[in-house]
Amino acid sequence: MRQTILIFFLLITTNLCYSKDSTVSVNNDRQTLEKFENDIKEIRRDQLNYKIEKDLLKETYSSNYTTVQIVITIALGFFAIISTILGYVGFKSIFKLKGEYDSELTKIKELKSDFEIKLKELTKSQEKVQSQITSIDTLNEEQDKKIKLLEIKEKIGYYYRQKGYQRALDYIAIGLEMAKDDIELLMFRAFFLVQLRNYVEAIETYKKILTIEPMNQGAIRNLAELYLVAGQTGNYNNIVKDKLEFFKATPLLTYLEAFKFYLENKFTDLKNKISEFIEKQDVSINKDHLGNWDLTEFYDTLKNKYDSPEKALLINFANYLKGGMSGSQIKTLLSQ
Numbered sequence: 001m002r003q004t005i006l007i008f009f010l011l012i013t014t015n016l017c018y019s020k021d022s023t024v025s026v027n028n029d030r031q032t033l034e035k036f037e038n039d040i041k042e043i044r045r046d047q048l049n050y051k052i053e054k055d056l057l058k059e060t061y062s063s064n065y066t067t068v069q070i071v072i073t074i075a076l077g078f079f080a081i082i083s084t085i086l087g088y089v090g091f092k093s094i095f096k097l098k099g100e101y102d103s104e105l106t107k108i109k110e111l112k113s114d115f116e117i118k119l120k121e122l123t124k125s126q127e128k129v130q131s132q133i134t135s136i137d138t139l140n141e142e143q144d145k146k147i148k149l150l151e152i153k154e155k156i157g158y159y160y161r162q163k164g165y166q167r168a169l170d171y172i173a174i175g176l177e178m179a180k181d182d183i184e185l186l187m188f189r190a191f192f193l194v195q196l197r198n199y200v201e202a203i204e205t206y207k208k209i210l211t212i213e214p215m216n217q218g219a220i221r222n223l224a225e226l227y228l229v230a231g232q233t234g235n236y237n238n239i240v241k242d243k244l245e246f247f248k249a250t251p252l253l254t255y256l257e258a259f260k261f262y263l264e265n266k267f268t269d270l271k272n273k274i275s276e277f278i279e280k281q282d283v284s285i286n287k288d289h290l291g292n293w294d295l296t297e298f299y300d301t302l303k304n305k306y307d308s309p310e311k312a313l314l315i316n317f318a319n320y321l322k323g324g325m326s327g328s329q330i331k332t333l334l335s336q
Contacts, residue, residue, distance in 0.1 A: 145178055149185075156188055165192040181212050190222065194297060199230045220246050228259050229297045236260060251277070251289035255321055258314060259298065267310045274317050275334050283327025290321050309336065 152175040159168035169192050175185045186209045193202035206223040209216055220243045227236035240247055240256070247253040254277045261270040281287075295318055305311055313333050319325045 149175055149179060149182070153184070153188075156185075160188075160192075163195075165195045168192050169196075183209060183213060183216070186212075187218065190219075194222075194226070197300070199226055199297075202226055203230065203232075217246050221252065224256060225259075225297065228256065228263060229301050231263065233260055233263060251321055252293060255290065255318065258317060262310060262314050270310060270314065271334060274313065274330065278327050278330050278334070281327050283331065286323050286326055288321075288323035295322065 152171050155171045156168045156175075159165070159171070169189065172185050172189045172192070175182065176189070179185065186205055190202045190205040190209070193199075193205060203223065203226050206219045206226065209219040210223070213219070220239065224236055224239050224243075224247070227233070227239065236256070240253070247256070254273060258270055258273045261267070261273060298318060299315075302311060302315060316325055316333055317330055320327065320330050
């Protein structure tokens with residue numbers, strides 16, 4: 001409105017300044033004024049229409065916005081309900097599946113435990129059976145070995161009676177391959193080696209026997225005599241010293257000591273040893289003091305010695321010990 005008045009005022013002012021008396025100008029001004037007024041009316045009408053349209057648009061937008069919000073809310077709510085339902089169903093399925101899985105796992109563990117127990121029982125049973133089989137096999141092998149050894153020893157006994165010493169040694173070698181520490185076989189071997197005058201190997205065999213049985217009396221005494229037969233008086237002294245309990249206060253020790261003194265040419269000691277023993281005996285009785293002791297190696301050794309009173313005295317003393325002479329005869333020899 002103010003703009004219209006101002007424009008109108010300016011127009012009047014302008015017209016008055018330029019031409020107040022001109023009628024034509026007045027008419028022109030009126031027309032111009034009317035035109036302005038019409039333009040103003042159109043502007044106002046357009047403003048009113050714009051306002052109305054704006055309000056309508058605003059109302060429409062507000063309504064649509066509310067509707068959209070409601071729709072979105074409903075949609076979100078619907079989706080929330082669906083998600084809740086699905087989640088519940090899903091969790092329920094998962095819990096159910098987990099329960100089934102735990103149940104199956106428990107069953108599997110029980111089956112595994114039962115299987116392990118049965119497997120252990122089966123393993124123990126198999127081990128027991130295997131142990132029994134091994135024991136039976138071992139027993140069978142031992143029995144077979146014993147039977148074979150018995151057969152070999154029977155052969156050895158046969159050749160011993162036939163004086164087939166070398167053949168007997170062949171069977172002994174086979175037996176020792178099966179049982180290298182068999183004392184009986186080793187004693188047989190030493191004996192047959194002595195019969196064949198193989199004193200060196202016989203000595204080694206007796207030594208081996210003593211490594212297996214250190215207190216074997218037969219091996220100890222035979223080894224002592226073999227040391228003298230082989231001229232090893234030092235080894236004889238050692239074994240008698242170490243194993244004195246097997247010789248002490250026996251006629252055998254007197255015999256061995258007399259034999260040693262003769263080999264060492266200690267004839268005075270020889271006579272004294274024999275005289276000491278005879279003085280303790282009943283000279284009127286002939287007696288075998290040595291029992292089963294064989295003097296074959298002793299006699300064989302003396303064959304190679306030159307004849308002398310000492311040699312004769314020793315041989316006669318050996319005969320006395322075996323019960324072949326009287327004590328008085330020995331005393332007579334000692335007095336010469």
